[in-house]
Amino acid sequence: MIYLLGGPPRVGKSIIAGEIRRRFAVSVVSTDTLGAVLESVLSPGEAPDLFAFGGMSMAERTMTDPAQLVEGLIRESRVVWTAVEAFARREHAEGRDALIEGVAVLPELVSRLEEVPHRAVFLGNQGERVQENIKSAAARNAQDWMRGVSDPDIAAFAMLVRRMSARIEQEAEEFGFEYIELGDIPFEAATEAVMRALGLGGR
Structure with a gap:
């Protein structure tokens, strides 16, 4: 089975994927x-769309x-999806379960995986505490690329998260x-909800 977890940046996809890997020994790729x-x-x-967002300064x-x-992120995701789809098809052909998580997992793209058995769920955050969540998560992780980013920059990124969340919800x-x-x-409840949506149990 191919499991897919999508959503905008900074909503906890990687953290949830890590918990799924720990509990179920499923291989995970971002x-x-x-x-x-x-x-x-x-x-x-x-492939200009592949480099456009990552090449921008904060x-x-x-x-x-x-x-x-x-x-810009949607266009980038469509390019990245060529690799995602190839990976998913190969893992399925080899009989391996895998969880693919990341921004490039979009509903419109996942809908093309008709021949590959899969389960997908999408996260988003349109709430008032997005900025606070981003800042606190960065403070807890010394390797986080948003650690030390200014409050105005975090606020701008939080707006991006809300906008993309709304689009993903609609799609x-x-x-x-x-x-x-x-x-x-709560985030802990979201983790369990993701597991249930993917057919992996959850409390």
Whole structure:
């Protein structure tokens, strides 16, 4: 079975995926990793959308309309999906279970995996505490790339998270996938809800 966990940046996908790996011994791969593989074999000239968002400084992201940033992430995700889909199909062909998590897991893209047995769920956070959550998560992790980022930059990124969450919620409904709103429930409850949605149990 191929399990897919999607959502905007900074909503806890990797943390939940890590808990699933710990409990169920399922291999986990991030779409960030698959995207990095593509970046190593493609040039900005060959795949400009793959490099556009990652090539922006935090200051540039802060000054850019969140709607434009969301569209940029969507375009990047469509490029990365070529690697995600190939990975999913190979893992299925080899008879291996795998969980793929990341921003590039979008409802419109997952809907193309018709021949591959899969279960998918999407996270989002449109609540009032997104900025606080991002800041506290970064403070707990010395390797977090948002550690030390200024409050105005975090606020701008929180707006991106809300905008992309709203888009994913709408798209998930359109394609018949479950969407879990993290602004409504404790994170521990969201972890269990993801596991239930993926058919992995959960309390």
